[in-house]
Amino acid sequence: MLLYGASGHAKVINSILRATGQEVTAIFDDDLGKKNLGDIAVVGQYDPDFQTAAPLIISIGYNDIRRKVAGKIRHRFGRAIHPSALIDETATIGEGTVIMPGVIVQADARIGRHVIVNTAATVDHDCLLGDFVHIAPGVVLCGAVQVGESTLIGAGCVVAPNLTIGANCLIAAGSVVTTHIPDGATVRGNPARVVGNFEAGSPR
Numbered sequence: 001m002l003l004y005g006a007s008g009h010a011k012v013i014n015s016i017l018r019a020t021g022q023e024v025t026a027i028f029d030d031d032l033g034k035k036n037l038g039d040i041a042v043v044g045q046y047d048p049d050f051q052t053a054a055p056l057i058i059s060i061g062y063n064d065i066r067r068k069v070a071g072k073i074r075h076r077f078g079r080a081i082h083p084s085a086l087i088d089e090t091a092t093i094g095e096g097t098v099i100m101p102g103v104i105v106q107a108d109a110r111i112g113r114h115v116i117v118n119t120a121a122t123v124d125h126d127c128l129l130g131d132f133v134h135i136a137p138g139v140v141l142c143g144a145v146q147v148g149e150s151t152l153i154g155a156g157c158v159v160a161p162n163l164t165i166g167a168n169c170l171i172a173a174g175s176v177v178t179t180h181i182p183d184g185a186t187v188r189g190n191p192a193r194v195v196g197n198f199e200a201g202s203p204r
Contacts, residue, residue, distance in 0.1 A: 001017055001022050001023065001024050001025065001054060001055055001056070001057065001078050001080075002024070002025060002026055002027070002028065002050075002051060002054050002055070002056040002057075002075060003024055003026075003027045003028070003040075003056065003057055003058075003059040004027070004028045004029070004046060004056060004057070004058045004059060004060065004069055004073070005027070005028075005029060005058060005059040005060040005069075006027045006029040006031070006034045006037045006042045006059075007059055007060060007061065008061075009059050009060065009061045009116075010024075010027060010037055010059035011037065011038070012098075012100065013057055013059050013080050013098055014037075014038070014040065016080040016081070016082045016098065016099075016100065016101070017080055019082055019083055020080075020081070020082075020083060024040050025040075025051060025054060026040065026041050026042075026043045026050070026051065027040055027041070027042045027043065027059070028042075028043060028044065028045060028046045028047070028050075029042050029044070029045075030045055030046075032044055032045070046069075046072065046073070048073075048074035048075070052075065054075065055075060055076050055077060055078030056073060056075040056076070056077060056078060057077065057078050057079070057080055057096060057098065058070060058073070058077075058096060058114060061116065061134065063132045063133070063134055063150040063151070063152060064132075064150060066114050066132055067114070067131075067132045067150060070096065070113075070114055070132075076095075077095035077096040077113070077114075078095070078096070079093060079095060079096065079097050079098070079099075080097075080098045080099070081093070081098075081099040082099060082100055082101040082102075082103070084101045084102055085099045085100070085101065085102065085103040085104070085105070086103070086104045086105070087099065087103075087105045088105060088106050088107045088108075088109070090107045090108050091105045091106070091107065091108065091109040091110070091111070091123075092109075092110050092111065093105075093111045093115075094111060094112045094113035094114070094115065094131065095113050095114075096113050096114035096115075097111055097112070097113065097114060097115040097116075097117070098115070098116050098117070099117050100116075100117060100118045100119040100120075100121070100137075101119055101120070102119055102120035103117050103118075103119070103120065103121050103122070103123070104121075104122045104123065105117070105123045106122075106123065106124045106125040106127075106143075107125045107126070108125055108126050109123050109124070109125060109126065109127045109128075109129075110127070110128045110129070111123065111129045112129055112130050112131040112132070112133065112149070113131040113132070114131055114132050115129050115131065115132065115133045115134070115135070116133070116134040116135065117129075117135045118134070118135060118136050118137045118139070118155075119137040119138070120137055120138050121135045121136070121137065121138060121139040121140075121141075122139070122140045122141065123135065123141050124140075124141055124142050124143040124144075124145070124161075125143045125144070126143055126144040127141050127143070127144065127145045127146070127147070128145075128146045128147070129147045130146075130147060130148050130149035130150070130151070130167065131149050131150075132149055132150045133147050133148075133149065133150065133151050133152075133153075134151075134152045134153070135147075135153050136152065136153060136154050136155040136156075136157070136173070137155045137156070138155055138156045139153050139154075139155070139156065139157045139158075139159075140157070140158045140159070141153075141159050142158075142159060142160055142161040142162075143161045143162070144161055144162045145159050145160075145161065145162070145163050145164075145165070146163070146164045146165065147165045148164075148165060148166045148167030148168070148169065148183060149167045149168070150167055150168050151165055151166070151167060151168060151169040151170070151171070152169070152170050152171065153165070153171045154170070154171055154172050154173035154174070154175065155173040155174070156173055156174045157171050157172075157173065157174065157175045157176070157177065157192075158175075158176045158177070159171075159177040160176075160177060160178045163177060163178075163179065163180055163181070164180045164181070165177065165180075165181040166181055166182045166183035166184065166185065167183045167184070168183060168184045169181055169183065169184065169185050169186070169187065170185075170186045170187070171187045171188075171192065172186070172187065172188030172189075172192075174188075174190070175187055175188050175189055175190065175192040176189075176190040176191055176192055177191075177192045178191045178192065179191070179192075181194065182194070184197050185197065
C-alpha cells in the first residue's frame, strides 16, 4: 500500500494496515523536507509511475485537500478497515475510505469515497455519507442520517435520526443535532444551531 501525506493520520492508517497484515511501502508528500515517517520512507511528490500496481490511500485529514489530491492520483485506491470495526455485511464502503478501531457500521449504511470514520464512531442503519466526509472520534449518527460531501462532524457529536446535514458543513465537537442542516453551515451547541457559514478550504 502507498500513502499520500506523511501526517499523524498516516501513522494511524499504517497501524490499521499492519493490523490487517498489509504493509505501507512508501509515502508521498509535497514537503520535500520529510524523509521518513517512523520506518517508512517518504519518497517526495506524487509520481504516477512509482509502484504502479500498488493501491494508494490519501492520508490527509482535511476534507478539501483530500478532494484536491484525489483528482490527480492515477493509482487505484485502497481501503483501510481496522479488524476491531464491526461492519454489517449489507453496508457499502467506497474506495479510499478509512475505518478506524472500534467503529460500528450498521445495516444498509452507505459510506462514500475517501471518507474517514474515526475511532469508536457509530454509523447506524441506512445512513448515507457522501464522499470526503470526516466523522470524528466518538460521533453517533442515528438511523437514516444523510451527510453531504466534504462535511466534518466533530468529536463526540450526536445526530438524531432521519436528519440531513448538507455538504461542506462544520459541526463543532460535542454538538447535538436535532434539525436538518443546510449546505455550508457552521453549527455548534446542544441543541445545535447554525452560527455561521463554513469557508471551503479552511482548516477542519
